[in-house]
Amino acid sequence: MKNKIKLHVNRQTYEVFVSAKTTLVDLLRNELGLTGTNKGCGTGECGACTVIMNGDAVNSCLVLGMDADGAEITTIEGLAHDSELDPLQKAFVNEGAVQCGFCTPGMIMAAKDFLEKNPNPTEEECQDAISGNLCRCTGYVKIVNAIKKVAESEK
Amino acid sequence: MHEFEFHSPRTLEEACELLKKHNGTARVLAGGTDLIPDMYHHKIAPGHIINIKKIPGLNRITYDSSKGLTIGALTKFNEIIFSETVKNSYPILVELTSKIASHQIRNLATIGGNLCNAAPSADSAPSLIAMDSFVSIIGCEGKRRTLPLEKFFVGPGITALEPGEILTKIHIPPLKSCTGMTYIKHTTRRALEIAVVGVAVLVQLEKDTDKCNHARIVIGACASTPLRIRQAEEILVGKKIGEKDIEASAEAASKAVAPITDIRGSDYYRREIVKIQCKRALEEALPRAYSIKAVEA
Numbered sequence: 001m002k003n004k005i006k007l008h009v010n011r012q013t014y015e016v017f018v019s020a021k022t023t024l025v026d027l028l029r030n031e032l033g034l035t036g037t038n039k040g041c042g043t044g045e046c047g048a049c050t051v052i053m054n055g056d057a058v059n060s061c062l063v064l065g066m067d068a069d070g071a072e073i074t075t076i077e078g079l080a081h082d083s084e085l086d087p088l089q090k091a092f093v094n095e096g097a098v099q100c101g102f103c104t105p106g107m108i109m110a111a112k113d114f115l116e117k118n119p120n121p122t123e124e125e126c127q128d129a130i131s132g133n134l135c136r137c138t139g140y141v142k143i144v145n146a147i148k149k150v151a152e153s154e155k
Numbered sequence: 156m157h158e159f160e161f162h163s164p165r166t167l168e169e170a171c172e173l174l175k176k177h178n179g180t181a182r183v184l185a186g187g188t189d190l191i192p193d194m195y196h197h198k199i200a201p202g203h204i205i206n207i208k209k210i211p212g213l214n215r216i217t218y219d220s221s222k223g224l225t226i227g228a229l230t231k232f233n234e235i236i237f238s239e240t241v242k243n244s245y246p247i248l249v250e251l252t253s254k255i256a257s258h259q260i261r262n263l264a265t266i267g268g269n270l271c272n273a274a275p276s277a278d279s280a281p282s283l284i285a286m287d288s289f290v291s292i293i294g295c296e297g298k299r300r301t302l303p304l305e306k307f308f309v310g311p312g313i314t315a316l317e318p319g320e321i322l323t324k325i326h327i328p329p330l331k332s333c334t335g336m337t338y339i340k341h342t343t344r345r346a347l348e349i350a351v352v353g354v355a356v357l358v359q360l361e362k363d364t365d366k367c368n369h370a371r372i373v374i375g376a377c378a379s380t381p382l383r384i385r386q387a388e389e390i391l392v393g394k395k396i397g398e399k400d401i402e403a404s405a406e407a408a409s410k411a412v413a414p415i416t417d418i419r420g421s422d423y424y425r426r427e428i429v430k431i432q433c434k435r436a437l438e439e440a441l442p443r444a445y446s447i448k449a450v451e452a
Binding site for chain 1: 157158160163186188192195206208256257260345
């Protein structure tokens, strides 16, 4: 049986029919076509599917679509305004913080939520902020640098 | 994932009835961070999911100087970490809670879910047991009961909850004066890992003599449930704790645990780690008790 839910993704409202077993990451990717959010482990370990839901970064593989009824969600596609990239996206490009790119959307969404809540972080706090995100190219140094750059430039 | 029926009751009564009616095939959905991956990877296949997040009032945090801190079962870990009430009344809880999982998971996972999942390695359990916490439970026809948290755990994944019962609140009594506490989570990585061994330690000192008058040592991931080690506590009580007492207590804890061998460590390794981390935890908690005493004086 499918249930009708309404959710707001990247400032746009969607009404969709989902079955109870559909997770939010599958809903975003398969029903709404927002494939910028990647799906890695499906157990909340890798962080590739991180989105911001009602103001908090969450693993979208750990949320049922039904639980996103009425929610306000931002995915990587919602960060850029018109053709202007978000400062975090620019910093990731400029610092070379992207290698294969699979972890990047999740990293950026986790960092986005973190900087909203902690605009003046230490290096260790930046590391902690992305400790729920795995990069198997192991390029963490540049990712942390990119997050720090954004924090410094917004001072 | 398999097909299941999704229920979103609006009241506790309704939720308890549903749980009882579908006993054996129903699971409560709170934060979902344990339940959803288990279903996704076909480890479990409950026919009914009872989502309790539409029931109002289950995520309140309240403090009362005589009763202590009360945390609703549906409170997310990050709600505890960022709560002004917790920060002002139990700052230690902020530190303990920050060691759990990752930021994203703490935005979903609830304290009640962590306890009800009853993993022997559950990170919130040892510290809460060390603080003599107890839980409120509601059942069908509004029957309520409370239980010391220590008694709540029966085995791996098994709690004292009867069919139709739901955990509603966690109560933490007021911390007494001159009390120092810590939780050491032994892992191979710094973040997002299941504890190989968890050690929570609480020591309380007598104001005038500095003698220990109350101690708690609780070990996680080393038995079928989180384990309070009374033998190790007794060694400390009544003494002005010195190096030898710490070593004897850690040794007693190491002897009392009953760990298994699994992918994260052998039983031998875990016993050795209990000894080492118990010692470190006491060495950390004791100066905290002294400095709190200094502040209070």
